[in-house]
Amino acid sequence: MDTSYLGLDGKVALVTGGSRGIGKAIAAQLADAGADVAISGRKQEGLDAAATELATGTKRILPIAAHSRKPDELAALVETVVAELGRIDVLVNNAATNPVMAPLVDVETQTYDAIMETNVRGYFLVARAAARHMIERGEGGCILNISSVGGVSPDPGLGVYCISKAAINMLTRALAIELGEHGIRVNAIAPGVVRTRFSQALWSNEPLMKQEMAHTPLSRISEPEEVARLALSLVTDASAYVTGQIVVMDGGGSV
Ligand SMILES: NC(=O)c1ccc[n+]([C@@H]2O[C@H](COP(=O)([O-])OP(=O)(O)OC[C@H]3O[C@@H](n4cnc5c(N)ncnc54)[C@H](OP(=O)(O)O)[C@@H]3O)[C@@H](O)[C@H]2O)c1
Structure with a gap:
């Protein structure tokens, strides 16, 4: 299929x-x-397996281990991608964690720190390093943050x-x-x-899902491929004039 209209060839x-x-x-x-694609995560084994699975076409898939709580590894991650690709x-x-389901008053300080270091500082450090590289290269770019509808309206136990x-x-x-003047778009x-390992405790809980779906107009959860299709449209020229937007995709549950 000719995908050149997406503007990702050679990217x-x-x-x-x-x-x-x-x-x-x-x-x-x-x-x-x-696009050639680098993927990261903590475990090299899982990355290598995914890279093998994804390497079906002519594009390079580069698996690199980097822990979101380790700033040195995140700096090395961006440097390695630029050096190799x-x-x-x-x-x-996209890498985030949620190790606890508990009311905020019961959350331990170290758990709070672990979540914030991974989900916020980790995103910031990778975005900063990538943005510095994009600014220096002078050809623009795109940053997409995978957030959550929970960042718009809170869920009890997931504070x-x-x-x-x-x-x-x-x-x-x-x-x-800050990055618009450099031709860098940033969206979320x-x-x-979404049906993944991360949220299995939610989607495998039938009574809870029944309750959720009662106020979800599309009456179902989503699949990872649906998030990926939206992601593709946000990072390609299809969204060339879209920046600073938080696109909620929750089947209408928050409407
Ligand atoms: N699934 C949902 O219902 C849902 C809903 C809203 C938003 N989200 C968001 O979507 C994103 C992806 O979630 P998912 O459902 O795809 O989760 P997932 O299936 O559990 O995948 C998580 C990925 O992140 C990596 N990872 C986890 N902790 C890491 C760390 N500390 N450092 C580096 N890599 C780490 C994992 O690899 P390793 O284990 O090897 O590190 C894995 O590749 C997250 O930002 C999540 O908050 C998910």
């Missing part, structure tokens, strides 16, 4: 958390659309996660106003429940 993308779930689905779409045109910040995603929404808007996708 390079970095997808954090690309070894499974939403990140892997986005990496697959980007590679199909003509030559440039970064598209960054998809710290929701705080972290609200921060990502503001990171998106703050970066968009805020999904509702």
